[in-house]
Amino acid sequence: MKRNVLIIGAGGVAQVVAHKAAQHNDRLGDLHIASRTVAKAEAIIASVHEKSAMKVPGVFAAHALDATDSAAVVALIEQTGCQIVINVGSPFVNMPVLDACIQAGVAYMDTAIHEDPAKICETPPWYGNYEWKRREACKAAGVTAILGVGFDPGVVNAYARVAEGMMDKIESIDIVDINAGSHGKWFSTNFDPEINFREFTGTVYSWQNGAWQTNKMFEVGKTWDMPVVGEQKAYLTGHDEVHSLSARYPQADVRFWMGFGDHYINVFTVLKNLGLLSEQPVKTAEGLEVVPLKVVKAVLPDPASLAPNYTGKTCIGDFVKGTKDGQPVEVLIYNVADHKDAYNEVGSQGISYTAGVPPVAAALLIADGVWDVGAMANVEDLDPAPFINLLNTIGLPTRIKDAAGDRLLEL
Numbered sequence: 135m136k137r138n139v140l141i142i143g144a145g146g147v148a149q150v151v152a153h154k155a156a157q158h159n160d161r162l163g164d165l166h167i168a169s170r171t172v173a174k175a176e177a178i179i180a181s182v183h184e185k186s187a188m189k190v191p192g193v194f195a196a197h198a199l200d201a202t203d204s205a206a207v208v209a210l211i212e213q214t215g216c217q218i219v220i221n222v223g224s225p226f227v228n229m230p231v232l233d234a235c236i237q238a239g240v241a242y243m244d245t246a247i248h249e250d251p252a253k254i255c256e257t258p259p260w261y262g263n264y265e266w267k268r269r270e271a272c273k274a275a276g277v278t279a280i281l282g283v284g285f286d287p288g289v290v291n292a293y294a295r296v297a298e299g300m301m302d303k304i305e306s307i308d309i310v311d312i313n314a315g316s317h318g319k320w321f322s323t324n325f326d327p328e329i330n331f332r333e334f335t336g337t338v339y340s341w342q343n344g345a346w347q348t349n350k351m352f353e354v355g356k357t358w359d360m361p362v363v364g365e366q367k368a369y370l371t372g373h374d375e376v377h378s379l380s381a382r383y384p385q386a387d388v389r390f391w392m393g394f395g396d397h398y399i400n401v402f403t404v405l406k407n408l409g410l411l412s413e414q415p416v417k418t419a420e421g422l423e424v425v426p427l428k429v430v431k432a433v434l435p436d437p438a439s440l441a442p443n444y445t446g447k448t449c450i451g452d453f454v455k456g457t458k459d460g461q462p463v464e465v466l467i468y469n470v471a472d473h474k475d476a477y478n479e480v481g482s483q484g485i486s487y488t489a490g491v492p493p494v495a496a497a498l499l500i501a502d503g504v505w506d507v508g509a510m511a512n513v514e515d516l517d518p519a520p521f522i523n524l525l526n527t528i529g530l531p532t533r534i535k536d537a538a539g540d541r542l543l544e545l
Contacts, residue, residue: 136241136501137163140216142201142231143223144169144178146325146438146482147245147284150490151222152178153480154528156187156194158494161501164192166214168199169223181481201227207234217241218500220493225249225329229264232279236271241500243493245284246329247374254413255336258346259377265510272510279510283496284489285469286311286390286450287375289530291513292521293452293467294379296534296545301456301463304386307379308453312393314363315446315473315484319435321401324485327431331411334402339372341380341388352399356391360449361535362470368393378512386456405430437486444473444483466535467543479529488530495524519545 139162141151148167155165169175175196182194195214200206201223211219211234221231221244228248235242248264250256256263265281272279282288290309298304313324323330338349354370373390380388405411410426417423451468469488476487499505504520513521522532522545534543 135503136217136506138214138216139163139165139218139220139497140211140214141165141167142169142199142207142219142221142227144171144174145222146441146486147222147490149178149181149438150476150480150482150486151220151494152182152194153185153187154491154494155220155497156182157189157528158498159188159192159194160190161498162218164214164216165194166197166210166216167194168197168201168210170198170200172196172198185481202230204230204234204237207231208238211235211238211240218497219243220497221245222490222493224326226251232265232268235279236268236275236277239275239277241278241506243280243283243496245282245288245489245493247282247287247377249329249332251413254332255339255372258339259381260374261377261512269510273508276508278500278506278508280496280500280505280516281510281512282374282378283493283513285492285530286373287378288492288513289469289488289525289532290450290452291375291379292516292518293532294383294454295514295516295518296467296522296543297452297454297456297465298383300465301454301458304383304454304456306387306389306455307383308389308391309373309375309451310358310360310368310391310393310453311448311450312358312360312363312366312368313446313448313485314366314393315444315448317440317483318443319440321397322435322440323437324440324483325437325489327434327437328427331402331405331427331430332413333373334371335406335411337372338370339376340370340390341376341386343387344384352394358391358453360451361466361468361533361540362447363449366393379514382514438482441473441477441481441483441486444477447472448484448488450488464536467532468535469530469532471530491528491530492525495521495528498524
């Protein structure tokens with residue numbers, strides 16, 4: 135049994151992870167949170183204590199850490215005695231943190247694919263450029279590394295695995311992410327603006343007809359009829375989970391769709407056309423070198439600040455089509471989360487909540503040995519039943535809609 139958890143990062147998702155881990159510290163043991171700015175980590179711990187979230191008395195300590203320094207990460211792991219690392223820092227630090235975990239022999243997980251700050255939208259499959267190159271090293275060291283265990287990627291990958299068990303053949307997987315909430319700001323992103331905009335400025339990759347297909351952002355849109363939030367316009371978007379699911383289901387079309395309002399699209403388009411979403415440095419008239427994208431990030435609201443006034447719901451799910459006994463089958467597996475409920479429980483908005491609860495569920499499964507596989511895995515490689523059943527009890531219930539009706543999914 136593995137115990138003691140190190141959380142890397144101190145943003146909105148890390149706050150959720152901290153609160154949910156504290157609610158289960160009887161099973162997870164000592165808790166530690168590390169950030170380049172230790173005051174941010176300390177503020178998260180304070181928020182946990184304000185809500186009396188620790189299930190049993192125990193350690194919850196903050197640390198200063200440069201997570202790009204693998205040696206420093208190894209040193210902190212050894213200092214704290216942590217056996218599970220939940221990396222919810224910037225995707226820029228995935229590889230050094232993963233390398234540190236392999237060296238230290240402890241379990242690793244993240245919620246998004248690694249990114250090189252100097253590159254946008256690399257050649258697919260994206261995992262093949264970075265994390266998958268450490269598969270053999272993980273196996274040799276007996277290290278469990280679970281990739282992309284947020285909601286999307288993460289829970290939606292488990293949904294695809296559930297659908298696999300219901301069909302003889304999967305023909306298509308359409309992952310739809312709708313945020314029908316309102317934060318009351320003129321314009322803001324729901325998570326790190328730099329990562330958010332980088333996600334949408336490159337080529338849109340989807341897996342269709344047995345090959346990678348390319349589109350431009352906002353080129354392909356479709357209206358989806360979703361539970362609770364109703365009809366919503368979403369656009370074909372490049373996303374992490376397409377790059378692993380397409381490897382498991384090469385015969386299926388795998389697409390990711392994200393909902394955007396006209397206002398977001400208009401602002402995004404203006405910023406992009408002006409060159410303000412570029413990750414390449416430019417010089418001002420005064421000779422100061424700046425990165426336009428980082429300037430935009432600096433002037434936009436901190437996503438964590440949206441939480442108190444956020445209202446409405448999210449709906450994220452997989453529409454999966456295939457055949458069973460020669461007959462067509464279609465199923466929707468989904469979750470609905472409420473922004474206000476998330477804020478009341480952990481002080482974060484619903485987007486952070488859906489991303490932060492799943493890695494804690496995975497940590498609990500690793501701690502109990504259920505998902506401690508001693509190798510690298512994407513979520514669809516693992517048994518989805520204990521994961522989904524656990525999520526049902528800790529804040530993210532899954533529902534399924536098929537020919538038999540709409541009901542809670544229990545496996």
